[in-house]
Amino acid sequence: MEEIVLRNEFIKLGQAIKAAGLxxxxxxxxxxxxxxxxxxxxxxxxxxxxxxxxGEVVEYNGSSILIKK
Known part of the structure; x- marks a missing residue:
């Protein structure tokens, strides 16, 4: 499971899956x-x-991303 660490208060869903390379x-x-x-x-x-x-887990196309503070 890939992790994305937030640099700001939040990240938008579209930005998160793009940042993860999905x-x-x-x-x-x-x-x-x-x-x-x-x-x-x-x-x-x-x-x-x-x-x-x-704390959210995002799933797409068999891959998962954990959003971390």
Whole structure:
């Protein structure tokens, strides 16, 4: 499981999956999130602007990311 350490108070979902290298662009992130392919803490999330504050687990395409403070 990859980890992303927050530099600010939060990171948006689209930015997180792009930073982890799970998608190549913000446009691709938008599409996969809106299509319901991304889960946050086991629940499908369709808002790419969803703020992640730390402690969340993001899942996409068989990969997981842990957001850490």
């Amino acid at each position: 998608v190549e662009s913000g446009v691709e992130a938008k599409i996969v999130i809106q299509d319901g392919e991304v889960k946050v803490n086991g629940v499908v999330e369709t808002q790419r602007g969803k703020k992640l504050f730390g």
